[in-house]
Amino acid sequence: MERLAKYAGKKVMVTGGLGFIGSNMAHRLVELGADVLIVDALLPGCGGNPHNIEGIRDKVQISSSDLRDSDAMGQLVKGQEIVFNLAGKISHIESMRDPFADLEINTRSQLSLLEACRAHNPDVKIIYAGTRQIYGIPEYLPVDERHPLQPVDINGIHKMAGGWYHIVFHKVYGLRACTLRLTNTYGPRMVVRDSRQGVIGWFIKQALDGEEIKLFGGGGQLRDMTYVDDAVSAFLFAGVTDEVDGQFFNLGGEAVSLLSLVQLLTCICGSGSYAAVDFPPERKRIDIGDYYSDYRKAKRVLDWMPTTTLAQGLQRTVDFFRRNKEHYW
Numbered sequence: 011m012e013r014l015a016k017y018a019g020k021k022v023m024v025t026g027g028l029g030f031i032g033s034n035m036a037h038r039l040v041e042l043g044a045d046v047l048i049v050d051a052l053l054p055g056c057g058g059n060p061h062n063i064e065g066i067r068d069k070v071q072i073s074s075s076d077l078r079d080s081d082a083m084g085q086l087v088k089g090q091e092i093v094f095n096l097a098g099k100i101s102h103i104e105s106m107r108d109p110f111a112d113l114e115i116n117t118r119s120q121l122s123l124l125e126a127c128r129a130h131n132p133d134v135k136i137i138y139a140g141t142r143q144i145y146g147i148p149e150y151l152p153v154d155e156r157h158p159l160q161p162v163d164i165n166g167i168h169k170m171a172g173g174w175y176h177i178v179f180h181k182v183y184g185l186r187a188c189t190l191r192l193t194n195t196y197g198p199r200m201v202v203r204d205s206r207q208g209v210i211g212w213f214i215k216q217a218l219d220g221e222e223i224k225l226f227g228g229g230g231q232l233r234d235m236t237y238v239d240d241a242v243s244a245f246l247f248a249g250v251t252d253e254v255d256g257q258f259f260n261l262g263g264e265a266v267s268l269l270s271l272v273q274l275l276t277c278i279c280g281s282g283s284y285a286a287v288d289f290p291p292e293r294k295r296i297d298i299g300d301y302y303s304d305y306r307k308a309k310r311v312l313d314w315m316p317t318t319t320l321a322q323g324l325q326r327t328v329d330f331f332r333r334n335k336e337h338y339w
């Protein structure tokens with residue numbers, strides 16, 4: 011695509027580049043000929059995995075610095091043209107169990123990076139990975155960017171702050187920052203060992219292992235699913251679009267019930283089964299019910315649309331994990 015040709019030779023930093031979405035981003039940037047710097051401290055409790063950059067390891071630079079290390083960030087951001095800021099902690103349930111760890115990663119780390127950019131590279135473009143969790147329980151569907159922000163968990167509050175820091179740094183200091191609010195993103199290189207990165211990865215592992223998948227409350231909840239390549243495209247488009255600066259954008263995808271998702275998944279895997287179980291109270295307290303995004307703003311401004319169907323995306327994901335099981339199980 012012509013506008014992505016602009017990435018050839020561009021100096022691009024990917025924070026969280028050893029994690030799920032960041033590593034898929036790094037693979038794509040290498041294909042586009044970008045000069046890629048991955049910054050990832052492989053923090054425990056996150057989805058970083060050295061195997062995620064298998065195939066591109068000698069084509070990228072890697073720094074194991076933590077975003078909270080402001081001196082290191084000051085050095086690393088110098089000379090970069092675009093920062094895809096994907097470092098974060100995504101587990102909702104973990105944020106309730108250890109709210110201070112979530113605070114450190116989702117707020118302090120973001121401020122540290124933004125302050126480094128302000129001081130050492132004020133012309134850099136920054137695209138931050140926000141989340142739909144900040145909307146809380148939807149008052150209407152589909153949820154657009156004007157929906158009230160009423161997060162139901164600690165992670166939602168901190169991710170909301172992370173997103174707003176980027177917008178405030180644009181408004182006050184002119185930093186060219188914006189926030190994309192991701193919904194359930196799935197695909198190769200995601201965490202499947204547990205339900206830390208959402209339930210889809212966990213369902214995939216259970217289905218491939220021929221186990222019984224437990225659907226809380228029967229799995230009637232609607233969720234929209236974005237295949238990771240589509241999410242990466244949205245970031246890449248935002249990285250070369252001036253109009254996005256200082257704005258929030260929802261991403262989205264195909265809306266399905268978790269039950270339908272699991273039926274499709276077990277059919278693709280040819281293994282696994284499912285059963286309805288009661289919601290554990292700890293999870294019920296932070297459940298948001300049905301959710302799907304209105305992503306017309308991203309369509310209008312970024313000319314972005316998810317193009318991968320759920321069936322295609324799940325098939326590619328299952329194929330990847332069948333080939334790479336030993337690195338993810």
Ligand SMILES: NC(=O)c1ccc[n+]([C@@H]2O[C@H](COP(=O)([O-])OP(=O)(O)OC[C@H]3O[C@@H](n4cnc5c(N)ncnc54)[C@H](O)[C@@H]3O)[C@@H](O)[C@H]2O)c1
Nearest residue numbers: 026029030031051052053056057058076077097098139195
């Ligand atoms: N995966 C999803 O479905 C989803 C949905 C909504 C939003 N998001 C957001 O997208 C971003 C990426 O998500 P992901 O699924 O790829 O997560 P991930 O856990 O796979 O990757 C995050 C990476 O960031 C690194 N990291 C975290 N804090 C760091 C720090 N302070 N310094 C250096 N490295 C650090 C971790 O080591 C990890 O490798 C996150 O900000 C997340 O909140 C993801």
